[in-house]
Amino acid sequence: MVNxxxxxxxxxxxxxxxxxxxxxxxxxxxxxxxxxKKTDEDYLTGAQQALRDYPNCYFIKRETVYWGAWGLTQVSLNAIHYIEAHDLKCDFLIYMSGQDYPLQSNDRIHAFFENHQGKQFLDHFTLPYEHWPGRGGLNRVELYHFQLGSKTLVYPPFAGRDSPPRLLKPIMPFFSFKPRKLPGGYRFYGGSAAIILARSGITYIDQFVKTDLGQRIVNFYTRTTNADEMFFQTVMMNSSLGNTVVNDELRFTDWSKKAAHPEILTKHDYQRLKDSGHLFARKFDVQVDAEILDLLDEGSD
Incomplete structure (x- = not known):
């Protein structure tokens, strides 16, 4: 059975x-x-207590995660390294936010991955991408982004705008700047943060980030915004494993309102979730509607 x-x-x-x-x-x-790391210690204690009898649960190094900052990408890199360093039995690493939930039974999920051994599942596209704001997402990578706590500073200032404030126009020529380019002649890719890596991809990334080029790519992306939606796609699609990547995140997400975050799914979405054929979905919130999770559990039996 697949691990x-x-x-x-x-x-x-x-x-x-x-x-x-x-x-x-x-x-x-x-x-x-x-x-x-920003979450209340009571949450961590509660999680450890609730999962204390699960020998297959491991709590990994805590990172401070701000939306759009590097922290979430570092969490995934830490998980990848943990698997390699501890030689966990792992054929697939599947990213799940705490607000994801499966749409299929465990048997069906495992059968799917058993039939797709060695495949990486990464939603991906090249940049610029017409559905991403800021010159098709190029502002994310070609401008410098510096994280100060929850705030992000962009250099050069106002470069991402069609027109800077009138008072600043006279001094804009003094901001020396050339669009940033990836080391190694790599091409920019973007996609979903919900990555699924086969063991080959896990091992490749863990080894790659230790190389000189890998460190330069990491350093580059620490000065971008929303790196979690670009880093792994860029590394994998520019690698020898690019032909193992399937352009699918295997989960249902409702972006119909084109906001910064997907819509909360409720019981009213049940039928389209079941009809979607996906393995997983996001996002759910029991504070909004817990009944949808009950329905999904009953429907996956």
Whole structure:
């Protein structure tokens, strides 16, 4: 049977996160649990207490995660290194936020991955991408982004705008700047942060980031915004494993309102979730609607 490691990234709704682990728990499954460093210590204690009898759950190094900053990418890199350093039995690493949930039974999920050994599942596209704002997403990577806590400073200032403030126009020529380019002649890729890596991809990335080029790529992306939606696509699609990448994140997400975050899914979405054929979906919030999770559990039996 295929061995799956779920990376569960959580910071809110403790009961919902525990329910996710319980729902996915099965033979040949392990969990790497990441609790945001900003999250209250009571949350961490509660999670450790609730999962104390799960020998297949490991709490990994806590990172401070701000939306759009490098931290979330570092969490995934930490998980990748943990698997390699501890030689976990792992054919697939599956990213799961604490607000994801499966749409299929564990048996069906495992059967799917058994039939797709060696494949990486990464939603991806080249930049510029017409559906991303800021010159098709190029502003994310060609401008410098500096993180100061929850705030982001961009250099050169106002470069991402069609027109800077009138008072600043006279001094804009003095901001020396050339669009940033990736080291190694790499091409920019973007996609979903919800990555699924086969063991070959896990090993490749863990080794790659230790190389000189890998370190330069990492340093480059620490000065971008939303690196979690670009770093792994860029590394994998510019690698010798590019032909193992399937352009699919295997999960249902509702971006219909074109906001910064996907829509919360409720019981009213049940039928289209079941009809989607996907393995997973996001995002759910038990504070908004817990009944949808009950329906999904009943429907996956």
């Amino acid at each position: 799956i490691v779920y990376l569960v990234i959580a910071y809110k709704n403790l009961e919902q996160m525990i329910r996710l682990v319980n729902r996915l728990n099965a033979p040949n499954v392990q969990f790497l649990i990441h609790i945001d």
